[in-house]
Each structure stands twice: as structure tokens, then as C-alpha cells.
Amino acid sequence: MLPDCFTPDTPAVAGARRVWQSQSVIPLAVLLFGLVIGSFLNVCILRIPAEKSIILPASSCPKCGKVIAPYDNIPVLSWLILGGKCRNCKTKISAMYPAVELLTGLLFMACYFVFGLTLESLKWAIFAAMLVVLTITDLRERILPDAVNFFGLGVGLLFSFFTKPLDGSALWIANRWFDFPPPQPVLSFVDAILGAVAGSGLLWVVAEGYFRLRGREGMGLGDVKMMAAVGAFLGLKRTLMTVLAASLLGSVIGIVLIAVSKKGRDYELPFGTFLGAGALLVLFFGTPALQWYQSLLAVK
Ligand SMILES: [Zn+2]
Numbered sequence: 626m627l628p629d630c631f632t633p634d635t636p637a638v639a640g641a642r643r644v645w646q647s648q649s650v651i652p653l654a655v656l657l658f659g660l661v662i663g664s665f666l667n668v669c670i671l672r673i674p675a676e677k678s679i680i681l682p683a684s685s686c687p688k689c690g691k692v693i694a695p696y697d698n699i700p701v702l703s704w705l706i707l708g709g710k711c712r713n714c715k716t717k718i719s720a721m722y723p724a725v726e727l728l729t730g731l732l733f734m735a736c737y738f739v740f741g742l743t744l745e746s747l748k749w750a751i752f753a754a755m756l757v758v759l760t761i762t763d764l765r766e767r768i769l770p771d772a773v774n775f776f777g778l779g780v781g782l783l784f785s786f787f788t789k790p791l792d793g794s795a796l797w798i799a800n801r802w803f804d805f806p807p808p809q810p811v812l813s814f815v816d817a818i819l820g821a822v823a824g825s826g827l828l829w830v831v832a833e834g835y836f837r838l839r840g841r842e843g844m845g846l847g848d849v850k851m852m853a854a855v856g857a858f859l860g861l862k863r864t865l866m867t868v869l870a871a872s873l874l875g876s877v878i879g880i881v882l883i884a885v886s887k888k889g890r891d892y893e894l895p896f897g898t899f900l901g902a903g904a905l906l907v908l909f910f911g912t913p914a915l916q917w918y919q920s921l922l923a924v925k
Contacts, residue, residue: 651742652734659733660700662754663726669758670725673770689714700726721761729757735909748784749908752777752858759851760901769847769897774854778821781857785810785817792816792860816860824856824864825849848896855904863911870903871896 634642665679672679685692691713697703704723711718732753740746755777763769787810790796795815799806806812828851832844856864879894886892907914 655737656730656734659730660726663729664700666757667722667725670761673772674766674768686711688716745788748788756901756904760898763895763897769851774850777854778857782817785813790816792862794819794861817857820856820860820864821853823861824852827868828852851897863907867903867907870906871899875899
């Protein structure tokens with residue numbers, strides 16, 4: 626007779642095993658992980674511009690100050706169950722919280738579907754998380770915090786040593802200067818540096834140009850530093866695509882705002898928000914867009 630631990634699976638255990646081994650459990654786990662990280666990003670969005678600690682104390686209701694219990698702090702679900710109100714004082718809780726959580730969850734799942742369970746995927750998930758914080762913080766307060774920008778620049782440069790060179794600009798330069806190309810980590814790091822310099826340089830020129838033309842600041846140094854971080858992740862070509870996409874988005878939305886509201890002209894557009902949205906588009910659609918562009922050049 627077999628010992629107990631060798632008894633065949635009960636239907637329930639066999640079912641659980643099937644679910645675990647099926648293809649859908651990993652994306653679901655990635656989604657849940659993204660929701661939890663999104664909850665942390667909400668804390669970053671609220672506290673980093675106020676220069677408060679992102680670790681302590683525990684979250685509390687901004688109106689009545691009551692600490693939020695763990696069972697009321699479940700991403701998306703708690704907000705839905707409580708009807709978007711504080712359990713204690715019934716003050717309305719912004720829909721930004723579940724929206725940021727859901728957005729982060731979906732972005733993480735998209736990273737998994739495009740890049741699989743790889744180091745690349747981790748890099749792009751961190752990139753997406755950084756962009757969520759910058760995009761929403763700029764939209765709310767017109768601030769792109771240094772802490773986030775410099776964190777992004779550091780992480781982007783660090784990851785470049787461990788991930789494949791994507792851009793090709795460093796290889797292009799190396800082929801002209803050296804008989805044989807340098808090792809991959811060097812190419813990848815140079816790509817990251819080129820992206821950071823191009824992104825921040827381009828934004829600095831635009832900011833400086835605007836200041837000289839209009840005599841007032843139209844764009845802060847926050848955008849310049851943000852594009853150094855974005856550039857370190859994306860490399861030269863995708864960074865230029867990001868600025869192009871952000872300018873197009875900003876122009877279209879700016880024109881719509883001026884058309885529909887009287888104060889549209891005085892409304893300070895959150896350019897960091899457009900840069901963040903542009904960078905997310907480039908993250909997922911940059912490679913096919915570049916291939917399409919290069920095929921156009923090849924025809925001539
Ligand atoms: Zn309350």
C-alpha cells in the first residue's frame with residue numbers, strides 16, 4: 626500500500642494543479658503584482674512632491690486622518706466596495722487611485738506579453754512604473770520630481786549593462802571607428818548615454834529657445850531631466866520618437882483645449898504628461914514604427 630503522500634490527487638487538487646500549469650496563471654499573477662505596485666505608485670505620486678517618506682507612516686484618510694485598514698487597502702477592489710468613499714467619514718476618494726492601480730497592472734501585463742519573463746521585461750516594467758508616477762504627478766501638480774528622474778536615469782544606465790543593445794547607434798559608430806565592435810554591454814551602455822544626452826539636450830534647446838522668444842519660462846528643467854532618464858532606457862532613436870509623439874499629442878490636445886474653453890490659452894500644458902504618454906507608446910509600438918520607417922528609406 627502507498628503511503629499517504631502518494632495518494633492520487635483529489636479532483637480539487639488536480640484542478641488547482643491544472644490552473645497553476647495553464648498559460649493564463651502567469652499573466653494573471655503579473656496583473657495582480659502590477660495592481661499592488663500601482664498601489665505603491667499612488668503613495669509615490671502623493672508623497673514625493675510633498676517631500677514625505679514613501680515608506681512610513683501607513684496611508685490614512687486625508688480628511689479624517691483615520692489609518693486605512695489593510696482590508697480597505699486592496700487595489701481597485703476596496704475602492705469599488707467602499708463606493709469611492711472613506712469608510713469612516715464618507716469623504717470622496719479620488720478615482721485616480723484605482724485608475725493608477727489598473728493602469729500599472731495592465732502595463733505590467735503588456736510587458737509580460739511583449740517581452741516574456743525576462744530581464745528585459747523587468748526593465749520595461751520599472752520604466753513603465755516610473756512613467757506612471759511622472760505622468761500623473763505632472764498632470765496633478767506640474768512637477769517632475771528630481772528623485773524620480775534621477776532614480777530613472779540611474780536604473781536605466783544600470784540595466785543597459787545587462788540587456789541587449791536595442792538602438793544600434795553605438796554599433797553604427799563603432800563600425801566606423803573600430804575594426805571589431807566592442808562587447809555588447811559597452812554598446813548597450815553607449816546607446817543609453819546617447820539617448821540620455823539626446824533627450825535632455827533636445828528638451829534643453831527647446832526650453833531655452835522658448836525662454837528667449839517669449840521672455841518667460843515655458844518648460845522647466847524637470848522635462849530636461851525626465852528626458853535624460855527616458856533616454857537612458859530607450860536609446861537615441863526611440864527618444865527622438867518620444868519627443869515627436871509628445872509634441873504631436875501636446876499640439877492636438879492644446880488646440881482642442883483652446884477651441885473648447887476660453888482660458889485654454891493660459892492653461893499651462895503638462896508637457897511631462899505628454900512625454901510620459903509618448904514614451905509608453907514608443908515602448909510598445911516603437912519597434913514596428915522604426916521598422917516601417919526604415920522600410921520606407923530602403924525603397925528609395
Ligand atoms: Zn475619512
